[in-house]
Amino acid sequence: QSALTQPRSVSGSPGQSVTISCTGTSSDIGAYNYVSWYQQHPGKAPKLMIYDVSERPSGVPDRFSGSKSGNTASLTISGLQAEDEADYYCCSYAGSYINYVFGTGTKVTVL
Amino acid sequence: QLQLQESGPGLVKPSETLSLTCTVSGGSIRGSSYFWGWIRQPPGKGLEWIGSIHYSGATYHNPSLKSRVIISVDTPKNQFSLKLSSVTAADTAAYHCARLDCSDTSCFFNYWGQGIQVTVSS
Numbered sequence: 001q002s003a004l005t006q007p008r009s010v011s012g013s014p015g016q017s018v019t020i021s022c023t024g025t026s027s028d029i030g031a032y033n034y035v036s037w038y039q040q041h042p043g044k045a046p047k048l049m050i051y052d053v054s055e056r057p058s059g060v061p062d063r064f065s066g067s068k069s070g071n072t073a074s075l076t077i078s079g080l081q082a083e084d085e086a087d088y089y090c091c092s093y094a095g096s097y098i099n100y101v102f103g104t105g106t107k108v109t110v111l
Numbered sequence: 112q113l114q115l116q117e118s119g120p121g122l123v124k125p126s127e128t129l130s131l132t133c134t135v136s137g138g139s140i141r142g143s144s145y146f147w148g149w150i151r152q153p154p155g156k157g158l159e160w161i162g163s164i165h166y167s168g169a170t171y172h173n174p175s176l177k178s179r180v181i182i183s184v185d186t187p188k189n190q191f192s193l194k195l196s197s198v199t200a201a202d203t204a205a206y207h208c209a210r211l212d213c214s215d216t217s218c219f220f221n222y223w224g225q226g227i228q229v230t231v232s233s
Contacts, residue, residue: 005159034217038158045207046158048143050216092216094187099171100160102150 004029004090004103011109013081022073023092026104028101036065037075043088046054049088050075077108084109091102112146113138115208115224123202123231140189141166146211146218147191149182151204152226159204159208163211164191198231205229225228 005023012018022029024039029035035053038046048057050066052072063078073092077084090103117132133147142145148163162172162209164182172180179192195202212221 003159032217034219038220045225047223048221049218051219051221057221064139071203091158091160091220096171099150099163099173102158102160105157 003008004092004101004102006088006090006106008104009107009109011111012086013111014080014082017076017078018080018108019077019101020088020090020108021024021057022075022092024073024092024101024102026071028071028092028094029062029073031059031095032093033068035066035068035073036091037073038062038089038091039084039086040089080108080110082110084108113210113222115210115222117206117224117227118231119227119229121159121228122228123198123229125199125231126197129193129198129202129206129229129231131145131193131206131227131229133191134181135189135191135195135210140184140191141186144213146171146213147184147218148209148211150207150220150223151202152207153165153201153204154161158203158207159192161206161218200231203229 003085040046053068054066146163151162155186156222162182164170184191206228207226209220210222211218
């Protein structure tokens with residue numbers, strides 16, 4: 001099972017929007033609406049930002065939104081802020097044999 | 112507030128067995144809606160799911176590691192553990208434990224430990 005494909009980096013100025021793509025296959029993202037996204041600051045534990053494709057846990061700003069089309073999921077950060085600079089990972093359920101597969105990770109830089 | 116804390120040796124010799132424990136505090140490991148998982152992150156690389164366990168003992172493993180992985184749970188101690196055998200330098204990584212919150216339809220990693228760096232070297 002290969003990792004989900006994400007761009008290595010995206011960047012934007014404060015206040016702008018950035019979108020991170022996460023491409024999988026018909027066996028993972030395309031098969032299930034069980035995509036989650038995690039934010040990781042250097043040296044810190046990952047933090048859940050989105051689950052079930054587009055659901056936000058309590059406490060996560062509504063600037064973060066998720067979507068999915070076919071085998072590709074996306075995370076959009078609107079109104080980019082300095083504290084959003086971090087690594088972001090997508091994750092998808094991939095069936096009872098594989099279970100979970102993570103993305104390659106994307107570094108978001110706030111210019 | 113739920114907290115997870117990994118513990119174990121930071122250095123393991125090649126061909127030996129890596130053993131880590133995750134201690135859960137602020138909540139019980141005996142929740143029917145929860146699984147408890149291990150995820151690792153090699154230096155400068157992405158996350159890799161290793162496996163998950165339910166307090167009942169049901170376990171799931173990454174097929175790429177399955178033959179080397181044992182995950183167990185100790186409910187009286189509110190802990191779960193990872194054993195990875197026959198380690199090589201490729202197993203050098205930060206190892207995180209996490210709680211998966213599960214509904215009827217999906218699970219997601221809702222709480223994470225800080226992670227413990229494990230280096231495989233002689």
